[in-house]
Amino acid sequence: MTSIVTVHTQQAARALADDGPYRCPHHTMSLAGLLGSCPRRAALMPAAAYPGEVSLANGGTLVLDEIHEWLTADLHALACVFRRGTVYLPSPGSWPGDAIVIEYPAAPRVVVLVDKVPFYRQNVAIGR
Secondary structure (H helix, E strand, C coil): CCCCCCCCCHHHHHHHHHCCCEECCCCCCCHHHHHEECCHHHHCCHHHCEECHHHHCCCCEEEECCHHHCCHHHHHHHHHHHHHCEEEEECCCCCCCCCCEEEEECCCEEEECCCCCCCHHHHHHCCC
16 A cells, blocks of 8 residues: 655654664665675675665665656656566676675665656756
8 A cells, every 4th residue: 555645834844853774865866875785706705786875774764865866767667666666676797697686675764755846857957
């Protein structure tokens, strides 16, 4: 079940932040920063993989501010991860079928923020 909640007060916003880990990645963050990365050495040493913001927010709150600024490909990747509840990071440079796959949990509460003024970019562009 999905629920939509509007936070009107600072007190309610702090309650969200106090409930588990709180992550607020910037919209310019790379996909590797969001989902995690698995460098070449992780094939030999799985502890070398790095969890992304989604996994670091597992069990807590992930805030996506300025949602209209995020890349569509990044939002699609996040949607796929949220459906599965897990981030899968295959090790690079391994043969198909022999790949080592590292899994991180990804089940945060997602808060999406949008600007109130829908024509902000147009007004800035024409100098208003």
